Amino acid sequence: MISRRSMLAGGLALPALAGCGGQPTTQPTAYSPGQTRPGLDAVIDISHNVTVTSFAAVRRSNILAVIHKVTEGGDWFDPSYTSRRRQAEAAGLLWGGYHFGTRQYSGEQQAASFLSACQPGPQTVMALDLEPNDANPRNTMRLDQAEAFVLAVQKATGRLPMLYSHPAWADGEIYGRRRISLGASIRPGSLLARCDLWLADYRETPRLPNAWATRGWKLWQYVADETSQNFAFGSEPRHVEGVGHCDRNMYNGDVASLNRWWKNGGRG
Template identity: 50%
Template sequence: MMRRRDVLAGGLALGLAACASEPSRVARPPRPKATPGLVDEPALAGLNAVIDLHHANTVKSFAAARDGSGVLAVIHKASEGDWQDPRYEERRAAALAADLLWGAYHFGTRQHSGRVQARMFLAAARPDPSTLLVLDLEANLRAPGNAMRLDAAEDFVREIAETTGRLPLLYTHPAWADGEIMSGQSLGGAVEPGSILAACDLWLADYRYEPELPRAWGAKGWRLWQYAGDDAVTGGPFRDRSRSVRGVERCDRSVFAGGRDDLAAYWTGLPVRAGTTS
């Protein structure tokens, strides 16, 4: 969600090269495909109406994003470790004034326990019942020794669930969730189907034409698919769409597995029909 596009796009092969000879990799079954085949238009995979932002993105008008680009929902960074995004509050007010759905994400780190980070996130996000909550679980390219580990992520989710009564969405790349080495880092193990992380709905981060699912979500599929990053070089094959949103200089873009009514219902916690996640 920040400048880590070499991990999420074509640089995946480089990140895995160091462990290509590991026997455990050879024994692993192939990941399930996230879509029926090559996707040359993300709208074919779902509702192309969700963007995510952090403080470095420039926003001029959420109303223009809504009316000119069909944006219906915004997920904004609220915190990273014990740091709070300084643009979160003003952007939240502006997005809600534009009648957009609002979500908040926390970038997980290693400098505090998962439960402590969850409490910091809730203090920063100040969620109401219609705020979508997200744990961003990925490699940390700016500080490679500071990526959140598997056990801390599970404790983060437990704390959120116990405090709010709902599970957060989990944002991750398939290789990272499967415990593989990316850019010299690892989650410390694979997310297993019985993990509380696998109980979370998946926000899939994969910029390829044919994205894959982490194995723990092979039967469940994704709820959101982030198909384009905001970096002009490493944002994936759909990266031009990240700069085509009216009123926003650049942003990551995602599709939702369902229609407009499903999106609104999902955000507010109501039952959602099965989407296009096969």
């Protein structure tokens, strides 16, 4: 994902998360062209930092759905969200919105800001981005704030948002040189664990957080392209017509399943 403060994309720095014994995890390796991945490669996520020239071209690139940043914290609103939603839906794309969680506002306040800007309809998939705030680690969302956010969204819409996270972060492991963490792991059976998982992991075989060990992921962000310069880096073709760069996501199912799940607002 992309924070307005840091151009951080979806946990790009997260391979530095400490694994067992406090050692850094292995650097992710790029997929080779033609390598098979599980699921359907048909979902992208973007923010105002991404140039969009044509959502019709995005759709022609076999992309079925777009998830756009809506809000960050309790006081910042993505200026591109509303106009791009109209354009994307007119092009036949499924639409979703995500919130980048921070610490300086309560979970309830952040949910209110998100919902006021997202204006979720019955077919809008919603998500909470729960990850380290690299630009300002002290402003990283706490576990209790994430739970409050999810509960507020559920009460307002009758639906749980997806939870976007890296497996090491969700499991409460230590992150980076500043050694920050969620403070505890997300527990199996908890409110957060009831959310569908949007997994961020750029290794060939993604690791599941413990709380989703039996459920698996709904979306898997297998590559993040936070700048147009990085977009061309590596051996894997990532280009999507109509956008300057984007994060790519697998859906855990087929086209029919994706359409059913999305048009039900991310339920079922």
